[in-house]
Amino acid sequence: MVSEKINPAFVEPNGAPAQPELLVSAVLHLMSQYTASSQEASGCIKLASVIERHLKALADLPNLAPVLRATCLQLSEQWGTVVESSMPAPEKYNLFSRLVAGSRVC
Numbered sequence: 001m002v003s004e005k006i007n008p009a010f011v012e013p014n015g016a017p018a019q020p021e022l023l024v025s026a027v028l029h030l031m032s033q034y035t036a037s038s039q040e041a042s043g044c045i046k047l048a049s050v051i052e053r054h055l056k057a058l059a060d061l062p063n064l065a066p067v068l069r070a071t072c073l074q075l076s077e078q079w080g081t082v083v084e085s086s087m088p089a090p091e092k093y094n095l096f097s098r099l100v101a102g103s104r105v106c
Contacts, residue, residue, distance in 0.1 A: 020064050027054040045086045052079035 030051045034044065055076035059069050 020058060020061055020068075023054055023058050023061075027051060027058065030054060045083060048079055048082045048086065052076050052083055055079060 030047060034047045034051060055072045058064060059073035059076055061069070064072070
């Protein structure tokens with residue numbers, strides 16, 4: 001799903017588009033934090049999601065060099081795969097589990 005407009009979260013208060021250099025700097029910092037945290041334990045899914053969104057925002061900037069836009073888009077898709085694969089699988093309930101869960105009072 002490709003959006004045609006730049007996310008308003010990436011626009012400066014004066015209405016000017018955010019500087020690509022700031023987004024690149026931020027995403028590189030986030031990626032290094034993800035790498036550091038993944039050495040301690042499994043990577044943080046929220047951090048991976050933020051990295052994906054930053055890369056997607058960069059890929060959507062119209063004034064970015066085509067090769068950088070393509071790289072950001074490709075990396076955004078790869079980080080999206082990381083996020084999806086890290087999500088817990090939905091729990092499958094059998095009939096007995098659903099009946100027991102349905103009879104509980106919260």
